Amino acid sequence: MTDATTGGDAAFVEFDHVQKSYDGETLVVKDLNLSIAKGEFLTMLGPSGSGKTTCLMMLAGFETATHGEIRLAGREINNIPPHKRGIGMVFQNYALFPHMTVAENLAFPLEVRKLGKSEREQKVKRALDMVQMGAFGGRRPAQLSGGQQQRIALARALVFEPELVLMDEPLGALDKQLREHMQFEITRLAHELGITTVYVTHDQTEALTMSDNVAVFDDGRIQQLAPPAVLYEEPENSFVAQFIGENNTLEGVVQEIKGDIAVVKLDDGELIDCKPVNVSKAGERTRVSIRPERVETNKARLQPGAHTLKAEVLEFIYMGDIYRTRLRVAGNDDFVVKTRNAPDQKRMQPGEQIEIGWLPSDCRALDA
Amino acid sequence: MSDITQDGPMLAADGTPLKKSLARALRRQKIRALMLIAPLLIFVLVTFIAPIADMLFRSVENQIVRDTLPRTVVALKDWNPDGEEIPGEAVFQALNLDFQIAAEEKNHTKLGSRLNYESPGISSVFRSTGRGADKIGKDAEKTFTGIDPRWKDPAIWAGIFASPEAETALPRSARAYEAFAKSVRAEGKKEVAKAKLWPVVFSALLDDLTLAQPDAAAVAALPAPGPELVNAALAAGLQPIDAKQAFLEINDGWSKLDLWQTISAYSPPYTAGYFLNAADFEQTSHGIEARPPSERIYLKLFWRTLWMSMTITACCILLGYPVAWLLANLRASTANVLMILVLLPFWTSLLVRTSAWKVLLQQQGVINDLLVWMGLVSDGNRLVMINNQFGTIIAMTHILLPFMILPLYSVMKTVPPSYVRAAKSLGATPWTAFWRVYFPQSIPGIGAGSILCFILAIGYYITPELVGGTEGVFISRYIAYHISTSLNWGLAAALGTILLAAVLLLYYVYDKIVGIDNVKLG
Incomplete structure (x- = not known):
C-alpha cells in the first residue's frame, strides 16, 4: 500500500519486509515496509494490538524481527544489541531509576559512555535546562509530579545526543492539559535538535498535532502513511477514515x-x-x-x-x-x-x- | 491573613482542641482494632513474652544462696575473701543453723548443684554434709534431754515459742523453730505440737544459751515451764558447739578457701556469673578472669554460629537470587510450576529433609557413590561431607533457601522490566544494566531474605544437631543441653540472652548500613 514517502532517498530508518511472530502461529507484524527520513517526526498510530509497539521494540532492539531487515543509517541492526544502537528511548512509565537522583539518572548514559566528570555535569545541566527542570537535579524521581518525571525522562533520552529517539506512549499517564503542553514541548525539542523521532500513540489527536508523518497501524500492517492533513482529509481506506477523527x-x-x-x-x-x-x-x-x-x-x-x-x-x-x-x-x-x-x-x-x-x-x- | 495567625493548638469548629477532637473521633476505631488483636495479644503475652522475660531474668537471678544460707551470707560480710584464711567460728555457727535447716528442707542439694556450676566439687561437699549435719543437732538434743527429759516434748516447745517473748529470749531457737513449724504446717500431716522436733532447734537453743547470756527478764517472761527449763539448762554449765570443728569433721571440703570464695562471690541476689560463664570468663577472688583455654567452649561456639549463619545466608543469596529472578520474569504459568518446586520443601517435614541429607552426604551415601562411580574420587578416599561444618552448611542452605527466594521474588516482581530496558537503551551493557539498575532495586529483597535466613539460622537446633557432628553444631546445642540435661537454666538463659543481643546488634548495624526501610517482603 505505502512504502517510503517523504525524505527522499536518504532514509535514516528503514524497515524492509519485517515480520514478527511471538508464538510461531500468528504474525503480529505483517510485512512492514517503512522508511523514515533524518529529522522526521513519525508517529505510529493504531489501536492496541495493532503491532505498533512491537515495531518500536524491534527498532529499539528489545524484540528481534522474525523476518526482514531493519536498517539504521544504512546499517543493518537486526543483530546489534540495544545498548550498542545508540537510540534514545522514552518509556510509557518513564522508567526513571528510582534509586538515583534526577541528575544521576541523566548522567547514567554519559557515565556508561565513559565521559569525564566535568563534561557530564555540563551536559546534564544543559539537558535539564532544556526541559526547564534545572532546579530539580538533586531530587529523586518519586518526589516529582508526573509531568516533571516526563520531562526528566525526555531529557535523559536526549542527553547523550542520539540521532534517533523512540517514544512509547510517553504522555499516556498525564492529564489532558499537561498532555497538550508536553505535546508542544516534545515537538519543539525534536525540531530544535533536529533529531529523528518515532512516536507511538493510540491517541489520534496527539498523532495529528505532533507529527510530520503518521503511520496508521491496524492488524499488523500500515494502513496509511501520510502527513496529518492528508491523513485526515484524504483517508485511503475506511479504517483510516473511521480511526482518524x-x-x-x-x-x-x-x-x-x-x-x-x-x-x-x-x-x-x-x-x-x-x-x-x-x-x-x-x-x-x-x-x-x-x-x-x-x-x-x-x-x-x-x-x-x-x-x-x-x-x-x-x-x-x-x-x-x-x-x-x-x-x-x-x-x-x-x-x-x-x-x-x-x-x-x-x-x-x-x-x-x-x-x-x-x-x-x-x-x-x-x-x- | 489575620485569621491564621493564631496562637496555641488548632481548634475544631466547636472550640475543642483539634487533637482532642480527632482522638475522640478515632477512639471507637482504636478500641475495635484493639479488641480484634486482643486474643492473639493475650496468647502471645501469656505463652511467649512472659516465659521469655522469665528466662531472661533467670540469667541474672541468684536468690538461692541468700535464701538457703541467710545467716551465713550475713556473717560472711565480715570475712575477707582475698585473704588466705577460711572464715572463722562465727560464720560456721551461722552455717550450722542454716545448713541443718536447709538439710531438713532438702534445699541443700539444690544449692550444691547451683554452686557446682561455678566451682565443681561443691555439690558433693553439700551432699555429704547434708547427711552428717544433723549429728550436731542430735548431740545438742542429748545434752538438753540429759538435763531435763521434758525438752523432748514438742508440745512444750510449741508452748514456749507461741509466746512473743521467745523471740527476745531465744532468738536463734525462735527462728529455727519457726522454720520447723512452717515446714510441718506445709506438710499438713501432723499438728506442730505433736511432730518430731528437728535436731536443729536444739543446736539453735544451745547457741542461744552459750554464745551470749540470754536476756534474763525475757526468759522469766516465757510461758511455763520455759523459765524453769532454760534456767536449769543455764545452771548445768553448757559447752558451746565448736561448729567449725564439727563441719570440718563431717567433710573437709569446708576447709577449702575456694569453696568459701564461691559462696561469698555468689551471695548477692543478682549475679553476672552466668553471663561470665557464657562468655568463657569466671569470677575468681581476684576478680573476673578468662577461663583457661582448655575450658573455653562458648565463645568459640558463638563465633562459629555467627560465621556459619552468615555463610549459610550468603549461600542462600547466591543460589536464591537467580531463581527468584527467573520466577519474577517467566510467564505466569511456568512461574507457578517453578514456585511449587520452591515451596515443596515447606510441605515436607524438616526431619525428613535433614535425614535425606544424611543419606545423600554420608561416606557410603548417594553423592559419594556417584563420585566414585564417575571416577572423580577413589573408593578409599570418599569425601567426608557430613558430621562436620560442610554438612551443616549444605543442609541448612537447602532448608532456608525458600525464606530467601520468597522475599526476593516478591520484590523483584515489583521491578518493571522497563528499567533494565531503559538502562540498555541508554547504552548500558547487560551487566551494567543489571548491576547499576536492577540490583539496587532488588536490595530490599536481599535485605529481607538475609535477615530472615540469618535469624532463623542463628537459632537453628535440629539440623546442625543431626548433620553437624561435633564440629558443625551451633550454640543452640548448649542451650538445649543446659535446659534439659544439666538443668543449669541460668546459663542457658544467659547463652540465649547473648544470642538475642547479638541478633539485635546485627539488626541495628544492618539498619545503619542498609536501612530497615529498605526491607520489603512484597
Missing part, C-alpha cells in the same frame, strides 16, 4: 465511475456523487465517508455544485465552541454534523426536518 459513513453500491466522480447508490436508493478513492468499478459495495464539519446545514452557505440530502434532526448537543447535531440521513441514525458556534448559526430542535449538503470532493468512496 470523526467520520460519517453511508453505505451503498457504486453505480458508475466517470473520471474523478463516482456515482453511488445509497442503500435507501438515493444517488450521490463521490470522489472515488478505493473503488475501481461499478457494482462494487462501498462506504462513503464525509467529515462532520464538511456538512453544511445552512442552505445559504452551500457552495455551488454541492449535493443536498434530506435529514431529520435526532439530537442537538451544545459543546461551547461547536454544535454537534445527530441526524438521520439515508437510513443512518448516526450521521453527525458539527457546526461552528457562529452568531448566525441556528440551533436545531430534535424532530426538525432539514436539508443538508456537501461538496462531492469532500465525500470519499472507500472500500466496504
